[in-house]
Amino acid sequence: MIGYYFRLAIASFRRTPGLTALMVAAIAVGIGVCVMAMTIYHSMSSNPIWWKNDQLYSVTLDNWSPNEPADKKRPSLPPPQLTFRDAEAILRSDIPKHTVIMYKSAGIVSGEGPRGPIAPINTRTRVTTGDFFPMFDVPFLYGGGWDRRADMGPEPVMVVSAELNRKLFGGIDSVGRTVRWNDREFRIVGVMDDWNPMPKFYDVNNDPFEETEHVFVPWSWGKTLNLLSYGNTNCWKPDDFSSFETFLNSECVWVQGWVELPDPATRERMQSFLDTYVANERRAGRFERPNNNRLTDVAQWLKDQEVVESDNRVLVGLSFAFLTVCLINTVGLLLAKFLNAASISGVRRALGASRRDLFVQHMVEVGVVAAVGALAGLGLGALGLKGFRQLYEYTQTGVLNRAGGLQALAHIDGTSVSIAIALAVVATFAAGIYPAWRIGRIHPGTYLKNQ
Amino acid sequence: MLEMHNISKIYRADLIETHALRDFSLTVNSGEFVAVTGPSGSGKTTFLNVAGLLEGFDTGRYMLDGSDVSKLSDDARSRLRNEKIGFIFQGFNLIPDLNIYDNVDVPLRYRRMKASERHERISSALDLVGLGSRAKHMPSQLSGGQQQRAAIARALAGDPKFLLADEPTGNLDSLMARQVLDLLEQINEMGTTIIMVTHDIELARRAQRNVHVVDGQISDFKSYESLASQPYGAAPAVTVR
Numbered sequence: 001m002i003g004y005y006f007r008l009a010i011a012s013f014r015r016t017p018g019l020t021a022l023m024v025a026a027i028a029v030g031i032g033v034c035v036m037a038m039t040i041y042h043s044m045s046s047n048p049i050w051w052k053n054d055q056l057y058s059v060t061l062d063n064w065s066p067n068e069p070a071d072k073k074r075p076s077l078p079p080p081q082l083t084f085r086d087a088e089a090i091l092r093s094d095i096p097k098h099t100v101i102m103y104k105s106a107g108i109v110s111g112e113g114p115r116g117p118i119a120p121i122n123t124r125t126r127v128t129t130g131d132f133f134p135m136f137d138v139p140f141l142y143g144g145g146w147d148r149r150a151d152m153g154p155e156p157v158m159v160v161s162a163e164l165n166r167k168l169f170g171g172i173d174s175v176g177r178t179v180r181w182n183d184r185e186f187r188i189v190g191v192m193d194d195w196n197p198m199p200k201f202y203d204v205n206n207d208p209f210e211e212t213e214h215v216f217v218p219w220s221w222g223k224t225l226n227l228l229s230y231g232n233t234n235c236w237k238p239d240d241f242s243s244f245e246t247f248l249n250s251e252c253v254w255v256q257g258w259v260e261l262p263d264p265a266t267r268e269r270m271q272s273f274l275d276t277y278v279a280n281e282r283r284a285g286r287f288e289r290p291n292n293n294r295l296t297d298v299a300q301w302l303k304d305q306e307v308v309e310s311d312n313r314v315l316v317g318l319s320f321a322f323l324t325v326c327l328i329n330t331v332g333l334l335l336a337k338f339l340n341a342a343s344i345s346g347v348r349r350a351l352g353a354s355r356r357d358l359f360v361q362h363m364v365e366v367g368v369v370a371a372v373g374a375l376a377g378l379g380l381g382a383l384g385l386k387g388f389r390q391l392y393e394y395t396q397t398g399v400l401n402r403a404g405g406l407q408a409l410a411h412i413d414g415t416s417v418s419i420a421i422a423l424a425v426v427a428t429f430a431a432g433i434y435p436a437w438r439i440g441r442i443h444p445g446t447y448l449k450n451q
Numbered sequence: 452m453l454e455m456h457n458i459s460k461i462y463r464a465d466l467i468e469t470h471a472l473r474d475f476s477l478t479v480n481s482g483e484f485v486a487v488t489g490p491s492g493s494g495k496t497t498f499l500n501v502a503g504l505l506e507g508f509d510t511g512r513y514m515l516d517g518s519d520v521s522k523l524s525d526d527a528r529s530r531l532r533n534e535k536i537g538f539i540f541q542g543f544n545l546i547p548d549l550n551i552y553d554n555v556d557v558p559l560r561y562r563r564m565k566a567s568e569r570h571e572r573i574s575s576a577l578d579l580v581g582l583g584s585r586a587k588h589m590p591s592q593l594s595g596g597q598q599q600r601a602a603i604a605r606a607l608a609g610d611p612k613f614l615l616a617d618e619p620t621g622n623l624d625s626l627m628a629r630q631v632l633d634l635l636e637q638i639n640e641m642g643t644t645i646i647m648v649t650h651d652i653e654l655a656r657r658a659q660r661n662v663h664v665v666d667g668q669i670s671d672f673k674s675y676e677s678l679a680s681q682p683y684g685a686a687p688a689v690t691v692r
Contacts, residue, residue: 004560011548347544350505351605352533352561354526445500448540448617 001357005364012365016337020369023333027373027431030326031423032380037319038419039385041312047299048197049136052260055097056135057267058301059257061086061278062292065236069289070253077304078292079234080205081253089277091129091219095270096259098135101219102128103255104206104231109215111179113168118179123164124230125181126213127222133159133190135260136202141165143175143190146218154220159190161214181215182225201298203256204305206231229254251286259295271295323423327431330369334435338362345439346447355440362439366432374424378417453479453502453613453644458511460497460667471497472508473667479646481612484639486658487648494667495648496617502646503615504532516612533561537606537643541618543598545590545605551577552586555605562609576604580634596627603634607643614638616647620654632657 013020047053062070062078063086069075082090087101105127110120132138133145146157158181165174165188178185192212199208221227226244231254239250261267274293281287296304338345345358353361460472471494479485489495500506501513504520513520516535520528537558538544545554555576559569577583580600582593590598599619606614616635620628632654639645647658655661663670 001560001563015548343544344546347546348557348561349529350503350532350538350544351558352529352609354529354561356526357529357561444505445496448505448538448542448544 001360002364005361006368008361009365009368012337012341013368015341019333019337023330023337023369024373024376026326026330026333027370027424027427028376028380030323031374031377031427032384034319034323034423035377035381035419036384036388037312037316039381040388041316042419046198047302048199048201049298052137053298055260055262056298057259057261057270057295058298059090059259059274060292060294060296061274061287062289063251063253063287064289066288068236070234070236074304074306076292078294079253080305081232081234082255082257083251083253084248084255086277086281087255087257090257090259090274093270093273095261095266095273097262097266098131098260100129100132100135100202100258101255102126102132102203103222103229104203104213105222105227106230107182107215107217107227109164109168109179109181111168111177114170114172118168121164121167123215124213125215125217127217127219127227129219131260132202132216135258136197138195139193141191141193142173143188145190145216151219154218154224156184156186157189157218158186159192159216160188161192161212162194164214165191181217182227184225186217199302199307201302202258203231204302204307205256208305208307223248261295267295323427327427330427330431331434334366334369334431335438338435338439339442342439342442343447345442346444349442349444350448358440359436362436363432366436370424370427370431373427374421377424452481452514452516453477453646454512454514455502456512458501458508458513460494460501460506460508471667472501475511475664475668477662477669479613479644481644482639482642484636484645484659485647485662486655486660487646487662487664488650488652488655489664489670491650493664495664497667498664499615499617499646499648502613503536503538504528529561533558533609535612537609537611537614539599539602539606539614539616539619541621543590543595543602543622545598545601547590550587550589551582551593551601551604554590554601555608558605558609572608572610573604576608577601579607580604594627595623596630599623599627599631600634603631603638607638612644614643614645616645618649619647620649620651628654 049056058080059082060078060080061082063083064070064079069077070079071077082101091099091101093099103126105125107123107125108120109118109123111118126132129151130146130148133140138145141162143159145159146155149155150157158179160168160174160179162171165171168174168179169177174188174191176187178187180186196212200210200212201208223244233252233254235250235252237251239252240246241250259270261270271293274295275291278287278291278293345353348358348361455475455477458472458475459470460475462469462471475494475498477498487495487498497506501508502515504515508521515531518531520531523531545551546557549557552573555573556569559572564572573586574583577586580603582597582600582604585593585597585601590601593601599622603619614635619635620631623631628651635645635647636657645658647654649655
C-alpha cells in the first residue's frame with residue numbers, strides 16, 4: 001500500500017503544484033537555517049581529537065595575583081597559559097609520554113624556489129617542542145618532525161604546512177631544502193598534510209577558529225632569537241621587563257602546555273609532580289593563591305575556555321524557533337491542501353478506506369514533501385554556509401591568503417546531513433500529524449452529496 | 452439482508468437538534484430492488500449514509516448481512532463497507548486525477564487484493580458497463596452517462612451484496628438515465644440488492660418496492676399518484692433545546 005500511497009502523493013502534487021512548492025519551500029528554508037546554525041555550532045563545539053581525549057591534558061597552574069583570580073568571570077580557573085619558567089619545568093619532567101610547550105609567533109620566509117627567488121612571506125609560526133607532531137597525530141606528506149635534541153640545540157630545522165610548500169616549491173617533496181626564516185637558514189625536515197583541527201584546541205587563547213600555523217620551529221629558537229609571542233600575553237605583577245631574559249623570568253603567562261599521559265596511573269604521577277613543583281615554588285615566594293594545578297582533558301578544556309560562545313547557542317535556539325514558524329506555516333498549508341481535497345477523501349471513505357488508511361496515505365504525502373524539503377534545505381544550508389565563509393573571508397597583504405579556520409569550519413559534513421535527516425523526520429511528524437488526522441475525521445456524507 | 456430497528460439519528464449544532472431519522476425501521480431482503488422516495492430534507496440521504504456505514508446513529512439496532520454494526524470500530528466498519536457495500540452517487544464522485552481503471556481499482560486496493568485479481572475484477576466490471584475500451588480515459592474525457600457507468604463499475608468491482616444509489620440519474624438526461632437504470636436492473640437480476648434514493652417517481656416505479664420517508668420516518672405508502680400529489684420541501688423535525 002505504501003507504493004500506492006506514494007503514487008497518490010505524486011498525483012496530488014501534480015494537482016496542486018503551487019501549494020506543494022510553497023510547502024517544500026517553507027520546510028526547506030526552516031531546515032536550511034537550522035542546518036547552517038547547527039553545523040557552525042557542531043564545528044565549534046566538537047572535539048577534533050576525541051580519540052585521544054583520555055590521554056591529552058592541558059597543564060595549567062595558578063600563579064596569579066593573591067588579590068584576584070586570573071578571570072573574574074570564571075574565578076575557579078587558573079590562567080589558561082603558563083609562564084616560561086613553569087613551562088620549562090614541565091618539559092623537564094620525564095613522566096609524560098610527550099610534552100609540548102609552545103607559543104604562537106611569526107616570521108618572514110624567503111629563499112630560492114624551483115622557479116627562482118621566493119618573495120618574502122610573513123608567515124604565522126609556532127615555536128614548539130617536537131613532541132607536537134606525534135602528540136597531536138599531525139599527518140605528514142613528506143618527512144616528519146624533530147627530536148628533543150633539536151629542541152635544545154636548537155637545530156635550524158622546520159616543518160612547513162602543505163599550503164606553504166605549494167607556494168614555495170609547487171608542492172614537491174621539499175624535505176632537505178633550505179629556506180630563510182627570520183634571516184637564518186632553516187632546513188625543512190617535514191611537510192605537513194592539510195591539517196586544520198577545529199576548534200584549534202591546542203591554543204584556544206589566540207582565536208580558536210584560526211587556521212593552523214604554516215611554519216613550526218624548535219622550542220629553543222624562541223629564547224635564542226628573543227621571539228615574542230604573537231598571541232595573548234597576560235601579566236599581573238609589575239615585573240622587570242627591561243630585557244627578554246627578565247621577561248622570561250616574569251609571572252606573565254603566554255606559553256601553552258600540553259602533556260600526553262597514556263593511563264590514569266601516569267596522570268596521577270604527573271598531578272603529583274605538579275603539586276610538588278608548585279609547593280617548592282611556593283616556598284620560594286611564588287604561587288600565593290590556593291593550590292589549583294590542573295590537568296584538563298580536551299573536551300573539558302574546550303568547555304572551560306568557553307570556545308562556543310553563548311551567542312552561538314542563542315543562534316541555534318533562534319534557528320529552531322524559525323523552523324517552528326516554518327512548520328506552523330506548513331501545517332496551515334497542508335490543512336488547506338488536504339481539506340481542499342476532502343471530497344476525494346470522502347469518496348475513499350465510502351469505498352472502504354478507514355481513518356487509519358487516510359492517515360497513512362496523507363502522512364506518506366507529507367513525508368515526500370518533507371524529504372524534498374530536507375534535500376532542498378540541505379542545499380540552502382550549503383549555500384548559506386558558503387555565504388558565511390565569504391562574509392568572513394579576509395585578505396591581508398603579506399599574510400597567506402586564506403579564510404583561516406572558517407574554511408574548515410563551515411562545510412556540510414556527515415553530521416550536517418544526519419541533522420537534516422533527523423530534522424526532516426521530526427518536521428514530518430510535527431507538521432503532518434494534525435492535518436493527516438484531521439482529514440480522517442471529516443464527515444464523508446457532506447462531501448459525497450455536494451461534490 | 453439489511454435490518455434497521457428503531458434507528459434514530461440526531462444532528463446537533465449549538466442549541467439546535469435536528470432529528471434526521473426517528474424510530475426508523477426497515478428490512479430489505481437479499482436480491483430486492485428498493486426505491487426510497489421522499490421530500491427534500493426528509494432523511495433519505497441520512498438513511499443511505501447510515502445504511503452505508505458512513506455515519507453512526509444514536510439509538511436503535513442495525514443488522515447488515517447478519518452482523519450487528521452498532522458497536523463496530525472504524526476499521527471494522529470500513530472493512531464491512533468495503534466488502535459488502537457499493538455506492539453510486541448523483542455527482543458520480545470519480546476521482547478526477549485517476550483514470551477510469553485506477554478509479555475502479557480504489558475499493559480493491561483497500562481490500563489488499565493481489566494485482567492479478569484486481570486486474571481481472573476491474574476488466575470484468577468495466578466490460579459489464581461497456582467501458583472496457585475507455586479504461587485509460589480520465590473522467591473528464593467521458594460523458595455524464597459514461598462517468599456514471601464507470602462509477603457503477605467501481606461499485607461492482609468488489610462484488611458487493613448491497614448497492615446503495617443516491618439519485619443515480621439526477622445529473623443525466625432522460626436517455627442516459629434510462630440506460631443507467633437498465634444497467635441497475637441488470638445488476639439486480641444478477642443477485643445484488645439495490646437501495647436507490649430518488650426524487651424521480653418514474654424511476655421509483657421501476658423498483659420492486661417503494662419506501663416513502665417523511666420527517667425521518669417511513670410513512671404509509673398508498674400509491675404513486677398520492678406520492679406525486681405530495682408537496683416536496685417539507686422541513687425535517689427540529690427541536691430547540
